[in-house]
Amino acid sequence: MSELVEPTLETASRLLPGGTIQWLFSNSRLGITLWDCAARRRDLSEERRQPWHVVSFVHSGAFVLHAGGRSAVIDATSVLLHNPGEGFRSEHPFGCCDHGSSIVIQREALLDLLALWDPEARERPRALFPERHVNGLFRTCLLQRLLVRSLRRGEPREAMAIEEAALKVLGEVLAGETRAPGRAATRREPSRARRSYAEDAKALLQRRFREKLQLDDVARALYVSPYHLCRLFREEVGVPIHNYLNRLRLREAL
Numbered sequence: 001m002s003e004l005v006e007p008t009l010e011t012a013s014r015l016l017p018g019g020t021i022q023w024l025f026s027n028s029r030l031g032i033t034l035w036d037c038a039a040r041r042r043d044l045s046e047e048r049r050q051p052w053h054v055v056s057f058v059h060s061g062a063f064v065l066h067a068g069g070r071s072a073v074i075d076a077t078s079v080l081l082h083n084p085g086e087g088f089r090s091e092h093p094f095g096c097c098d099h100g101s102s103i104v105i106q107r108e109a110l111l112d113l114l115a116l117w118d119p120e121a122r123e124r125p126r127a128l129f130p131e132r133h134v135n136g137l138f139r140t141c142l143l144q145r146l147l148v149r150s151l152r153r154g155e156p157r158e159a160m161a162i163e164e165a166a167l168k169v170l171g172e173v174l175a176g177e178t179r180a181p182g183r184a185a186t187r188r189e190p191s192r193a194r195r196s197y198a199e200d201a202k203a204l205l206q207r208r209f210r211e212k213l214q215l216d217d218v219a220r221a222l223y224v225s226p227y228h229l230c231r232l233f234r235e236e237v238g239v240p241i242h243n244y245l246n247r248l249r250l251r252e253a254l
Contacts, residue, residue, distance in 0.1 A: 006084055006107055007051050024101075024151040025162050029109040029216065029226070032151060032166060037061070037090075037098040047087040052104045053128055055173055056080035057144050061098030063090045067132050079137055079173055081129035088132075101148045103166050112225035113167070113174055131177055140172040160215045161242035167215075167227045197224060198236035202244070209248040215241065 008028070022034040035056070044066070062075035067088035074080060082088070084107075092098075110128055114121040121128050147165045150157060200222050205213075218241065219226040233241050 008106075024148065025159075025166075026104075027159060027163065027214070027216075029106055030163065030166055030170075031104040032148065032162070033102045033104060034148065034152070035100055035102060037063070037092075037096065042092045042096065044091045045089050047089050049085055049087055050082040052082075052084050053107060053110050054080075054082040054102050054104050055170060056082065056100055056102040057141055058098060058100040059145070060100075061096075062094045063092050063098055065090055065132065070132070072133055074133060076141070077138070078133050078135050079141065079176075080133050081131060081173075081177065083127040083129050085126060101144060103144070103170055105170065109226075110170075113170055113227045115225070116171075116228070117174060129177065134173065134177045137173060137176050140169055140176070143172070144169050158212075158242055160213060160245070161240070163215045163226065164230050164240055164242055167230055171227060171231070195236055197222060197229065197232045201229065201233055201241065202237070205241075205245055205248060209245055209252070213245065 020036045023031060024034060025032040057079055058074060058076045060076065062073060065072050065074045065080070065088060067086065072078075107126075107128065111122055114128060143165070147162070147169065151162070201218060204218060204221055215226045215230070219229045222229065224232075230241060233244070237244060239247075
């Protein structure tokens, strides 16, 4: 099976199938959207496919998802996991007009996250999500809702802070989705390696805190994935990277 070529987030048509889409944030690695289901009838929809890996959260409403020969009720307690190119259909026996949000992520960025829990993910040609949905991630759903609410309100947030929050949400989804018998246990870097990454990041931020830094800029300079950098920095320093960066800037201003 040949690998599916994903469109880039910068040049894509900005349309995802199945509803009205509002893009709240995007960069080369991921995007955050609001969506409203376009279904106007309750019976089975036409088959649709997503062009990217998409993690969707239902804010209100419910529907029945038909995918991979199985059916499941999807509501506000569910997180949907779409692989690019995989067909799915839906029906609305409970009424139409579902509403929610999604995190759209490019394959390579998703592989960086999955490396912690699912080392064999890179061997799969396109379907990085083994399951179509996961339930019970109440804290994760709350974090996603808070992120979306701040973006909708136009609250001032740096791109680094937005991406860091989105990666934290995705990390919790993947941890829940891969927490099953037979899966590899979470791997942790040795304490010395964690401290080294954190101290190198602090040194870089000290030198460049006046610049408009992206999370990718810091991660690339340290030869580590953005998600791993966020996790290791928070573990060692006790605050997210963007909070530490803001403290440096505040100190300079004072």
